[in-house]
Amino acid sequence: MYRVSLPYTTRTTGIDVFDTDNLYRQRDIDTQIEMLNQDDGTFLKVLDLWSTEEAAKNPIYYWIEDEMLPIYTQVNLAAGYAATITSIVVDDSRLFVVNSEIHVPRTLENMRITAVTYSSHTLTVVRGWNGSPAAALVDNDVLVGVVAHLPENGDANSGTGRIPGTEKYNYVSRFSESFTVSNVQQNSLMFQTNQGKVGTIEYEVQNKMFECKRKVNKALIFQHRGTTTTADGTIYCSQGFVHYVEDNVLNLGEQNDNLSWPIISDWLDVMFEPTASSGEKLIIAGNWLYGAFVRMGRDMGAQPVKYFMPEIQAEMMEITTESGNTAKVVLDRHGFPVEEGLSGWGICVDMAHVFKKEYNGEPMSWRQNIQTAASHVRQDEYFGSFSLKLRHPSCHGYIRGAGKSIVD
Numbered sequence: 001m002y003r004v005s006l007p008y009t010t011r012t013t014g015i016d017v018f019d020t021d022n023l024y025r026q027r028d029i030d031t032q033i034e035m036l037n038q039d040d041g042t043f044l045k046v047l048d049l050w051s052t053e054e055a056a057k058n059p060i061y062y063w064i065e066d067e068m069l070p071i072y073t074q075v076n077l078a079a080g081y082a083a084t085i086t087s088i089v090v091d092d093s094r095l096f097v098v099n100s101e102i103h104v105p106r107t108l109e110n111m112r113i114t115a116v117t118y119s120s121h122t123l124t125v126v127r128g129w130n131g132s133p134a135a136a137l138v139d140n141d142v143l144v145g146v147v148a149h150l151p152e153n154g155d156a157n158s159g160t161g162r163i164p165g166t167e168k169y170n171y172v173s174r175f176s177e178s179f180t181v182s183n184v185q186q187n188s189l190m191f192q193t194n195q196g197k198v199g200t201i202e203y204e205v206q207n208k209m210f211e212c213k214r215k216v217n218k219a220l221i222f223q224h225r226g227t228t229t230t231a232d233g234t235i236y237c238s239q240g241f242v243h244y245v246e247d248n249v250l251n252l253g254e255q256n257d258n259l260s261w262p263i264i265s266d267w268l269d270v271m272f273e274p275t276a277s278s279g280e281k282l283i284i285a286g287n288w289l290y291g292a293f294v295r296m297g298r299d300m301g302a303q304p305v306k307y308f309m310p311e312i313q314a315e316m317m318e319i320t321t322e323s324g325n326t327a328k329v330v331l332d333r334h335g336f337p338v339e340e341g342l343s344g345w346g347i348c349v350d351m352a353h354v355f356k357k358e359y360n361g362e363p364m365s366w367r368q369n370i371q372t373a374a375s376h377v378r379q380d381e382y383f384g385s386f387s388l389k390l391r392h393p394s395c396h397g398y399i400r401g402a403g404k405s406i407v408d
Contacts, residue, residue, distance in 0.1 A: 041217025041335035248397025286336030
């Protein structure tokens with residue numbers, strides 16, 4: 001017998017029982033053993049289980065982000081202002097009108113506005129109003145807007161409208177991958193799925209479904225919103241989780257010493273502060289990050305209670321912050337695997353404000369016989385659509401850089 005370089009090229013690809021790609025000839029082995037390390041990722045699972053919205057009717061959809069506009073601004077002059085100066089430039093003058101009161105928390109001074117020039121964000125004020133202590137202002141001093149007072153015989157104060165940030169919108173991604181099923185594959189032992197209406201399918205069909213779902217899980221986390229024009233039309237790319245998150249990012253720098261209880265507790269509590277926040281967060285963690293949580297609890301002498309969640313087939317534990325907020329940490333070995341460099345990652349999700357959407361009439365599905373004509377093979381396709389709708393980014397966050405375990 002001679003050793004040869006693979007791939008083996010002296011046999012007929014696609015229909016040969018010894019095909020070296022192992023794509024067409026099913027191995028005669030217990031299929032449950034083969035499926036042990038195939039998982040489509042916890043984030044996709046929890047979205048499918050608990051957080052799927054109605055299908056979008058257009059590839060671009062819009063929604064209102066109900067942000068509460070601030071009632072404060074800051075002084076905008078590097079040199080600051082003396083206690084006698086009555087013309088003050090601020091970052092945003094739109095929240096003030098004539099007769100508004102301003103409070104300066106640092107100095108306890110109150111001022112009354114007599115005029116506003118919105119084009120230059122300049123306020124004309126009465127300093128030390130009602131006997132409050134007039135004091136020098138420094139750059140970036142916080143100015144809190146109080147109500148616009150109404151004189152006894154006065155008319156309604158003229159207000160000014162304010163517009164929130166940019167429009168919130170997203171795209172719906174469509175995906176497609178085809179594969180070939182030979183006559184040999186079709187006549188081989190079928191794979192028992194116990195999923196939905198499909199009782200048995202070819203092994204390669206199940207493999208392709210798992211492969212695409214794992215890719216969709218990654219796209220829901222890491223994909224960046226945008227469009228690309230091609231000869232066949234526009235490619236739409238939905239926004240992934242980490243690109244929604246603007247602030248609450250905890251980078252541990254590959255050092256588990258950085259994951260102390262005060263750090264993680266304070267980081268979580270920040271995400272509970274917005275009024276829109278629900279009372280519980282879900283942290284989906286890779287192996288190293290999950291282990292860091294376990295070690296942290298052990299070192300504190302308060303080992304968290306671990307349990308198995310049957311719905312998502314994963315191990316979980318529950319932690320409570322110093323402010324009494326609750327986070328459930330779920331182990332996701334396959335969504336954040338070691339081999340992809342993601343085992344030190346985790347995402348903190350407020351499940352009340354994150355949703356998976358699909359395009360109308362295009363759920364993830366398997367289509368047979370997409371070819372025009374072929375002999376002895378069947379061309380199939382696994383295709384579908386997905387999008388991530390995330391409200392209130394300040395209620396979510398992610399962690400990266402947990403250090404690996406001692407034994408690698």
